[in-house]
Amino acid sequence: MTTDRPASISTLAVDWGPEGQPGDTLYQRIDGQLDYPTDLLNLPGLLHGAILRSDQAHARLLAVDTRVARTMPGVHSVVTAEDVPGLNRFGIVVRDQPVFCEDRVRYEGDAIAAVAADTPAQARAAIAAIRVEYQPLPVVEDAASAENQPALHEGSNLLAQESLTRGDVDQALAACAVVVEHEYRTPRQMHGFMETEGGVALPDGNGGVLFRVGCQSGHRDVEQLADILALPRAQVSVEAMTTGGAFGGKDELTIQPAAGILALRTGRPVMIHLDRFESCRSGMKRHPVAVRMTTGCDARGHLLAHRVDAVLDTGAYASLGPAVLENFMDHATAPLYRIDSYAVTGRLVYTNNGLCGAFRGFGGNQATFAVESQLDALACKLGMDPGELRRKNLRSRQEPGSRGQPVRWTAAPATVLDAALASPLWQPGNPAGARWLTGTGLAFGAQGNGLGDGLPDSGGGRLSLTPEGRIRVEFGFADYGQDIAGAITRSVCDALGCGSADVEVVLGQSRGPDSGPTSASRSSVMVHGLLSRMLPEWTQTLKRLAAELTGQPAEDLAPGTGGLFLQGRRLIDYRELAGKAPPDALVAEAGQDFPVAPGQETPVGRYLQLQIATIARVMVDRLTGRVRVTDLHHITAAGRVIYPPGYLGQIEGAAVMGLGMTLTEDMPTRKGRMQRDNLDQYLMPTIGDAPAQRVDVVDDTPENDPYPIRGIGELGIEAVTPAIVSAIEAATGVRVRTLPVSPSALLEAIQAREAQS
């Protein structure tokens, strides 16, 4: 698998490719000319929906009285659990969440009823007029003891328990010269997409419904919505519009069930757009994790044993919690390092603390924070350089993964680590100033592509030539800002030699090809695989048809900008070709399974693996305990870069999202109630908090690698948290293990240390 040529390392810059400039859609976005789902306010007959949400974290629902609301001005429909035409449940993994609660509410934000009215204000007024009678129940708020408390669903509050073991960890720990044991806690981070959950449900006039919404998997949503609405799947369609951010927070259904029911009831399009207050209270979050790790090595720093006990708080409903647990477990085994004995146990519990599900990183970044912190603790105890400790234990490129499974890297882990250790930021000796303490930290992480662990994971695409002579590429993926369309366009241009104006990318139509969910960093891999399947034969057909029409030999023709060329001269335009070709002659469709290791009966973990090492430099204010991250340097190994602006933006954006989780972002709950209700209290990074960033790419992908393109949407968040925490320790001597970093706690610890010395 290794190649003889040396790995290339380059610093990434914005590069618009041969055409030298960005595509039109970027300008449309700046100019406000692109409509997001919640901008569809000029639809004829549009009604505005609003949802009544529980103001109790846990209660019996004794009565819901909608009589007054129904008589209010402008109100067209009021619906409750009784009005759900089909299944009053949804959920990607377990259908345990009611569209409208029947007899019990399980979190502050649970939906109870919905209204459609002429104006948003009328809808809100009607919601306020619905009388709800609750009988409060004890609130399950402590995740650690949740399974011993009254069950929120059938069975116990232990939704899932997993364990991964290798060797005898007790015996191995006993043999260690050095052991460190620590507990780590991560926050309930909010996705904070700028466009809150929303969109429109439109009756199609034949009893069906079209959803034009922000979502991440239109095809999967059709299945759930058809069951809720008691409609055949053919009568439900979803247009996943370009949405103002998602990050996993629009993976589960949000407003679709209520909007769909109201649209069917009223026969009119219904818009629901949560405001930020409602989004904070009711929307999806990242799983808070409490994890204890015990890690040991011999006197020379060889890792021998690693024990992990984790509890993930999934909140009131499962959503993608079980899959997040699985990915957390995978990352908690320390996949980059060779450890002969480990025992990783993870529990996923129901509580009344809101709702947790998919979020970029998907449990993996929480685990990597703890694993990398453990390595730093061992290095410190051994008096060894943290880079040296890591290098000693790195897996080679040929070795299987931490669970014994085949893995496919795009570079040797040692190559990436060495590049990180050569970073100009990674220099010892940062002089402490009077007020600002500076320090640098490094962390390393691995991340897989695809749904993983043998879950069904496949998808398709379609290629055709439109009557206007444009090369239309269709995938089911949703565009939420990752510019998958830009990457697809660039891939098609590179492969065919055409211009970007020749390519038309159509995304997110549930009536179009099902490419699987837009999640798990899987889209780029699928796009590359599907284009590789479709393009060669399609191009041959294109040339053959052109040859028939022009009388020139097909092998002498080459597609280029605007049409096919013969010896540098444009012979026939795509448009003319489209007009004269037999119908459907230029349609190609393909499907494929997401790549797994060859010959594996039951795939374990993820086959396609990426790496990132992040070096952080911070300044800590000795007066306030506030931390400023001044620089981040990322070394990534994720295959070839097809679209530099997209790659750079994904790494930079994910890293700052991770910075937020590390330093300021948390949605704490008290008695099940969210303690922040808007962006003035929930603090996401601003431009003033954003560090200077540099992204380097290590590309050591073999020439003939069948998977040279990897998905990088989550990679940037993988190692940033432990790098920042390590830098804080370098600056202050204080190791933070509870996130986000509390300035007051950090200040207290710094002062305690200074008093000692």
Next chain:
Amino acid sequence: MKDGDQPLETIRFELNGQAVTRSVPAAAALIDLLRDGGQVTSVRPGCRIGRCGACNVLVDGQVMPACLVMAWQLPGRRIETVEGLSDDPDYLRVRQALARESALQCGYCTPGFALSLVSALRARRQGGPADLTEALTGNLCRCTGYGGLKRAIERHLGPDPTDPSVA
């Protein structure tokens, strides 16, 4: 806009160069006036408390979040949004800088950022503060990590306000 029982007032102001007249409650927020019926959709709600900048507009040339501007404050004012700036040299300069440096991803927040920059460029020419980064601290972007925005400022909008060399 029908808004319950609140009395309606006739409000006259200028929107993107056009005189407009609206019958609305005095306390109606400008953001709702603009978005009602999908008239001006580049002005977008992100928080409705003036924190995120996604609903920014220019009021007499100065950037303000439209969620905090009330109808009664509008008479006689000149309101601009990106829809009305297609010939404005400051806007065109900002637009080109943002695009070239890939300063956006989903783009939901981008018109708001653009208006903050336009407002700051205008103020700077009149001897106001020169720090364009400071001018963006009232805008939130969740996608980019602000890398492209920083590049746009540093490489194309930054040091010299009279420098015409935007690529």
